[in-house]
Amino acid sequence: MKTKLLYLAMMIPGLANAQVFLEQTQAESGSYYKGILTVTAGCDGSSTTSITVDIPEGLQFVQPMPKAGWQLEIVKKPVERPFFKDGIEITEAVRQITWSGNSLHDIHFDEFIFRGRVGVGATSVLYFPVIQKCEAGELYWDQIAEVEPVKKTMPETGPQSVIDLMEEMEGLDKEHQNDQAKKSEISSDDDQVKADQHHHGHQMDMTDTADKMDHSAHSGHGQTTLQHPAPFVKVVDGTGDHNHH
DSSP: OHHHHHHHHHTOOOBOOOSEEESOOEEETTBEEEEEEEEOOOBTTBOEEEEEEEOOTTEEEEEEOOOTTSEEEEEEEEEEEEEEETTEEEEEEEEEEEEEEEEEOTTOOEEEEEEEEEOTTOOSEEEOOEEEEESSOEEEEOBOOSSOOOGGGTGGGSHHHHHHHHHHHHHHHHHHHHHHHHHOOOOOHHHHHHHHHHHHHHHHHHHHHHHHHHHHHHHHHHHSOBSSBOOEEEEEOOOSOBOOO
């Protein structure tokens, strides 16, 4: 039981609230994905002057959207395995996009958009590291969580679930004690006192364990917090060539 609780506590990822993130964090394998990169703040109050996003190899045929007032620059790199599209051999692909030459005030937000096709058999999570340059300073949004960042699992693996598990295990323990009592028809007062003391001590041990696990969960939350998490997209199985606009 303690092993299960310790495992739950260790699985609590403390992702910080990112100010640079992708609006849509899920895409189908083989489908077209529209990446809307949202920037909600600058660098400690300083206005944003440039956004650079690295494109993972799992996203193909990438097209950036021009942005009024901003200069657009793309960097292409050779692909490991050339392939054909519409009868044309593709030997290089977009691997980096930069929007620059303008200013986004710290109190404003804006969106930087691109699209591409999620490769069939792409890894389960695609990461898009971002460099945010400002009038004063820059931020690197490139940290990757040790566990898969699926938002739906967050509430189910929090400290409250540890307590729920404790209550469930305590209930099972009581059922076990009742079964043992039914098997034994002879009981003395001394035995009853010892049993009560044992049960009381067991409850205190359970409570102490729960407190430690809850503290461990909160401590782990602080230790695993990502200050600058990389934007990501979770890839799910698709049926192939869909065109999502």
